[in-house]
Amino acid sequence: MDEPNEQPMDLHYSDAQEAFRAEARAWLAAHAPAPRSLPSLDTAEGFEAHRAWEAELAADRWSVVSWPEAYGGRGVGILEWLVFEEEYWQAQAPLRVSQNGIFLLAPTMFEFGTEAQKSRFLPPMASAEEIWCQGWSEPDAGSDLAGIRSRARRSDAEGGWVLSGQKTWASRGAFAEWCFGLFRTDPEAERHRGLTYFLIDMATPGVTVRPIPQIDGETGFAELFFEDVFVPDDLVLGDVGKGWNVAMATAGSERGLSLRSPARYSRAADRLVDLYAEHLARDPGGAGRSADAVARAWMGAEAYRLNTLWTATRVLDGGSVGPEASANKIHWSETDLAIHRAALDLLGPEAEFHGDGVDAPWLDGFLFALAGPIYAGTNEIQRNVVAERMLGLPRA
């Protein structure tokens, strides 16, 4: 923030940004599949259907608009990305099967990757030819991520590392081609030291995938077993032994600006108000009891939208996102739950309808939202971060 800021506050998008919006809207209107028409991306069939949709997005450079053109993007800024996301969710286009790659790994790779890594991995990530999963958590290292035990043994003869151990809760792990994972490269080092960030081809001999059925019965995540899996040196992201620092950049993206764009919640909150209006017309007394919860949920989404614009401006002015990312994660995950909880209350006895032939978007959304306070670092861990790093409270 070297330049003095004399620019008055302004929450209008520019004409150029509005033109970009119009272009995105027109493209999505012509190409996006009908809402909820693709099978769930947590099934084999749905995974491929979503991959095909993302290939279509990528063919016209809509899959990763904020990336440089060389890697498949349009080289636009964060505000244009937010505009695109607004249109994407407004069009009720499908969930992004490549989200772990494009929203989490990619920002980390832009910061820490070599030119060769970026050229090799970003274009097929943008086109969904290669889909990534995350190999961080272990059976005994969840919230206590620094307790990772999976090891990487040095092999000078082969010019790389030999990985062994077990990872779990790997989202998209059942079907992904690649995995970004944290392994302990220095067995003597403790906790946050001695970890290294690896890019792992899931087809390498020694990798075993065991899909885990989730609460909804689908296999959205998996356990990954590594038995002497060789990874060459050029697939280390960042420096050997500095994996924790690299991972924290990914975690910042996961909790901060890039994983969950506000448009997702704004759109859900608007649908909630539609649902409320519908029920109010039918049963004013019954629906009226949900009025406060509906308004609260809508406000949560609106606050998230405004906070994102506030943070994006700070980043564009040269500032950074620190522990606020943890506050952010608490907010979006709780807002998502509040929106869906309010919807289920409005639906009343219909809320539990599920199964073959029943379209239950609110219940599916609720089940998805339930994971929010758990993944990307539980909200309890985020509250510790807020208390210690924003308020300066002492560590236990």
Added chain:
Amino acid sequence: MHFAFTDQQLEFRDAVRQVLAKECTSDDVRAAYEAPAGRTSRWATLAELGVVGLSVPEAHGGLGLGLVDLAPLAEETGRVILPEPLVATTGMAAPLLADLDAAGTADGRIGPWLDAIASGHLTVAVGDPRWPGEPVAGAVGADLLLLVADGPDGRELHGVDAASVTVTPVPSLDPTRRLGTPEWTPSPGTLLVSGEQAEAHLAATVDRAAVAIGAELLGLADAMVTLTAAYAKDRQQFGKPIGSFQAVKHLLAGAQVLLEFARPVVYGAAWALDSGSADASRAASVAKAYASDAATEAARVSLQVHGAIGYTWECDLHLALKRTWALAEAWGSAAHHRARLLDSLLADR
């Protein structure tokens, strides 16, 4: 899109913060609990700084600025629990009078009022048009009251000077609120505007009040969380600072998250009102509801983390608690504004 304050706005805020840190300590607030109502030397200081006349047009000696400029300053007055009626005078009355002046209403009475606000010689109390029979904050000691009455063409807005009104004080939990019930007789001499025109001005005032009070609540919430975090670092139990326990951390973190998200909501609403945005009223309601919730949660958590000492008269915390509870309900509670928001969302469908 550039959602940030200018350096100049932030420098003004910092200057006001420095002055208030000296001129409005907790001892000063306690003194105001006992002092008679009326203009103070601190008010004169704020007028000299340009704070009081911030939203008075330049032609009348003010700075001609808007709510975006006022919001960070109102945050500071909230932070120190300023006893004087800055938000009513500068956040509500001055813009309302300036609008009336610009529209050429009410002959030549308004100009001198604006001059006197800017020079620090006139404080104003504004009655909430939604609850005309209720006591008015700042009525005791105000030089001018802006009040609503029923007339032949619907509601009327009147400007009543202190000499033409009898104000019966109403005790408040926070004595610096200077609550009072005004008794007065509407006359052509007090009438400012009536009918549809009056409604438009009253609606604008309700929105401005929501945002300006919302900004004060941000300052209060920040002050309470900061004070309480400092206490939690200092206070030892079981041989360590209580702030090292997760049960305490999570209370404070929850309040901090609400505050973090309340800020852009209030600032965005200030911008929406200043820029005449179509959804400005809706934004104002979201701002008041969010800021009220954030501040009442900060108050709840702060009292709980302080424990028994926070429940005493001796500890400064209660000064902030009382102002928070008053402002959270003033000009529409969180629930009131959520209902208003939902009505507005439904009207779009």
